[in-house]
Amino acid sequence: MANSKQQRVVLFSLLILFSVALTACAVASASDEEIEGSWESSAHADAESRSFTRWNDEDPPEIPANCAKCHSTHGYLDFLGADGSSPGQVDQPAPLGTTIECEACHNDVTKEKDSAVVPSGLKLTDLGKEASCIECHQGRASSLQLNEAIEGLPPDALHEDLSMPNIHNNPAGATFHGTLAKGGGEYPNQSYMEQFYHNFDTCISCHDAHTLQVRVENCSACHLGANTIEAVRDIRLSNVDYDGDGDTTEGISGEIETMAEKLLLTIRLYPLTAEGVEAIEFDGRFVDQAGENYATWTPRLLQAAYNYQYADKDPGSYSHNPRYIVQLLYDSISDLGGSTRGMTRP
Template structure:
């Protein structure tokens, strides 16, 4: 009886132990992170698998933010890691590191950021974004943000501002070449910098001039996501038709006057901005040739974009098989090139802040007109 009782107790205990272990395993399975959306049993067809937010994921996967093969994300592949200065915006991991969303110190990328990352879901869908209340711009401006605005304004603000140009050319003779000067690149896709206008001070501001501030569109269009579908990144044009009669965003125009001297107000304001940008680039080239005595050639496909043409043969100078970067900048040409690049670096400048873009172009053209002997009245431009 004692043995039987002992066996019974042992069996009972074993049963309890087995049940407890089974329950624990079940709970562990329930808490486990499942890396793929798979049904519990098959056979099955992929189309039958229900994936939450599948359309949003599909849209994102086809967007520029997810294109891992693009230069914006593959530039560092041979190096094996992304430079800390670039990682904030060229990797979701770097973005979270910079803002301290991964538990590290905010305001700096202090870890090694591996290549292969993109602007992933966690860049914009992170609960920690609610804790980010401000973003600092290259000009030194500290701008308040809410939620996902932090992602957009962090990565579309550019890398430099007019204050950097002012510092570089301070106290230097305006029209004398200086081999120590180097092109200052505002960077790319600078939508946030354009949007904040003179308030954000992204451009080189000429003394004595006032600049339009942040562009306030009629409500409810008040944020990046008001116009851009957040996953495809495409502009949702249909809401524009509520107020604008146009065939595309590029065709929208409110101004009744011509800014580029053409007198044509039947085209979108983008046309005026691009025409003045073309005029400015031509004047930069004329200035480097006629005033500085050192012709420059612009090539937008390779950094640093402005290259030397010492013999004036319209071909970029080469040394050791590499193009020679332009190193005959004067303070006047350097600030002109910076403003031109800033305006043209934002393909949506006509929507983000057309007035600020036109002001920067006009003032820069006017600055170059004097040494070139060009009459601004004959150009018939408007600021």
């Protein structure tokens, strides 16, 4: 049984604990306001964006189950099973009117979550707090869907019923994990970069989790002078001239840009060599000369075009996994019969 001195000590300790807890709450709620402001300034909170309004005029006005996971809080909670439904799938269309809100990322399921399955069927593990980022920023296609479309077909023969698997917007999470995710259209018999191992190797070490902005103030410690987003685009460590333009001082983003331009040129020249294949252009998607969705694919053309589109859809690829993207672009140029003279495959 406790004597009165012991009781006083216990009481006193409880009092201290209580005031510590109170102080902690006060600190937490002050920064909650800041966090709320940060989040409100972000694309995740932009209720006017097409990402959240695309379905407003549909009948019925709701977000279909196959879109809802990444385009609404309800859909993501449904996917996680945080609403009591079964995890790993979206069971029903989501109502309109949400963005990517606090509870999408902060709930009992995300607390424990540290893996994500990507469109290739591969499971990325040991992810930590960025597991949710990767669920939504993983794209919607991969080597798997591409191979399912073209496997076994003669590479240069026209197939009227081929269509391009749609990688969709911003597959940063797939790019970042390279061949562990297989978001790109990887060629057989080639090996590809795994994760871009970098001291800053989670989404939220480079992006603020709430504003989503690149935390450029963290880059210049190692990349001299890289303290604006423009200067970050000039970051370069490698002295290999990947794109073969003789310039090894431009940012690694410049190497990727030139390689992508060369791939697009190779894609546009390819129809001259393949029978029945119409002229091809790119304006955000691949089109024929009438501006209609491109329809005269050969398997070889489809894979190269998929990789071009992949690079186009991830504008941050130079920071997400520069050498993975360079490998895909290089292999596509080479496979289509373009010249890789002067270029180097990492």
